[in-house]
Amino acid sequence: MTGRADVGSLLGAYALDALSREERRRVDAALDADPQLAESVALDLRVAAVLAEGLVDPAARASTVLWRRIDAATRP
Amino acid sequence: MTALSDEALAAAAATGDHGALEEVYRRHGGAVLGLARRVLRQPGLAEEVTQEVFVRFWRDPGRFDPQRAPLRAFLLRDAHGRAVDLLRTETARRAREEREHARASDQVPGPEQEVWTSLVSERVRTALESLPATEREAVVLAFYGGLTYQEVARRLGEPEGTVKSRIRRGLDRLRGPLLQEGVT
Numbered sequence: 703m704t705g706r707a708d709v710g711s712l713l714g715a716y717a718l719d720a721l722s723r724e725e726r727r728r729v730d731a732a733l734d735a736d737p738q739l740a741e742s743v744a745l746d747l748r749v750a751a752v753l754a755e756g757l758v759d760p761a762a763r764a765s766t767v768l769w770r771r772i773d774a775a776t777r778p
Numbered sequence: 779m780t781a782l783s784d785e786a787l788a789a790a791a792a793t794g795d796h797g798a799l800e801e802v803y804r805r806h807g808g809a810v811l812g813l814a815r816r817v818l819r820q821p822g823l824a825e826e827v828t829q830e831v832f833v834r835f836w837r838d839p840g841r842f843d844p845q846r847a848p849l850r851a852f853l854l855r856d857a858h859g860r861a862v863d864l865l866r867t868e869t870a871r872r873a874r875e876e877r878e879h880a881r882a883s884d885q886v887p888g889p890e891q892e893v894w895t896s897l898v899s900e901r902v903r904t905a906l907e908s909l910p911a912t913e914r915e916a917v918v919l920a921f922y923g924g925l926t927y928q929e930v931a932r933r934l935g936e937p938e939g940t941v942k943s944r945i946r947r948g949l950d951r952l953r954g955p956l957l958q959e960g961v962t
Contacts, residue, residue, distance in 0.1 A: 711939075714946035715927040719862045720920035722928070744846060745957070746949050751851035752956040753921055754858050755809070756902025757816045764807025772803060772829050776796065776836045 709739065717746035718753075784849035792839035799836050806850050807832070810857045816897055817861035817924060818868075827864060831857045862924040869924075894922045905955035913948035916941050 709732040715721050716729045733740040779801045782790065787805075790798035810831050814824035831853055835842065842852050895903055906914050919930045927945060931938040 711942055711946075714949050715920065715942055717949060718917065718921040718945060719859045720925065720927045720930070720945065722926055723863075740846075745953055747847060747855065748851070749949050749952045749956050750858075750921065751847060751855055753898075753902060753917075753952075754813055754854040755851075756899040757813055757897060757922065758809045758854070759812035759815050762808050762812030762815055764803055764811060768807065768811070768825055768828060769800065769803055771825075772832045773796075773800070775829065775833050776799060 710742075713739075713743045714746060717743060717750045719750075785844045788839065788842055788844065788849050791836065799832065802835070802849065802853075803832055806853050809850065810853050813854055813857050814861045817858065817922075818865055820868075823864055823868070824861070827857055827860045830860055858921075865924040866926075894918050898922070902956070905952055908955060909948050909951055913944045913951065916944035917948040917952075920945060 709729055712721060712725055712729050716726065719726075721729065733743065779787070779790075779797050782798070782801070784802070784805070787798045787802050791802060807828060811824055811828045814827040815821060818824050818827065834856065835853065841856075842849065846852075847855070898906070906918065909917065915934065916927075916930055919925050919933060920927060923930075925933065927941045928938055931941040934941065
């Protein structure tokens, strides 16, 4: 179940975050090991990025309150 | 710092420049939060996802590869994936609670119904509406509904392989209208 054809059939759903966690881990590992496979999913990921951009709520603002939380979590 | 490109900012953040992280947040934090809010529809959880996206970016900068995607696309994809994970966890939790309350109802209204048409940008809506209905349904349920392809298959009463194929064909068809302007 870990062949390239099996992983290949999951790439569309992978790009849309529509895999189970176990399947996603399997695809991530395959992509890390196979640059050609990673290349083949690149266009799907670009499409997904535009779909995501299209869903962004334009009214949302990056608040300073939230930045302070991130700041506190990332300071050494 | 404000004059640097996204790529240069990411490279600076990767070397430990905390000011670069702040500038990345200033530029893209609103979009990350705006996406998480739309997926989760719970402001508190959306902020949690946004925080996690930037903390992960800071702690593991190697995950971002500028050859594969621009920084904003990378951050949005990370936010979508994490928001969907949380949504599934929350959905599972609510389902358990509902069962415990023994309230029989299989009508779970969700963002995947027709609400998406009022939420997405006109460009994306037009592209999705150009798809055959079965492919649009599979893509929308998966990406905007946050369902796995197996859940989509169950929802539609179709074989899982059919749903995977519809998602595949739908993505192929969306390349033309969504990538031709070279936005990402």
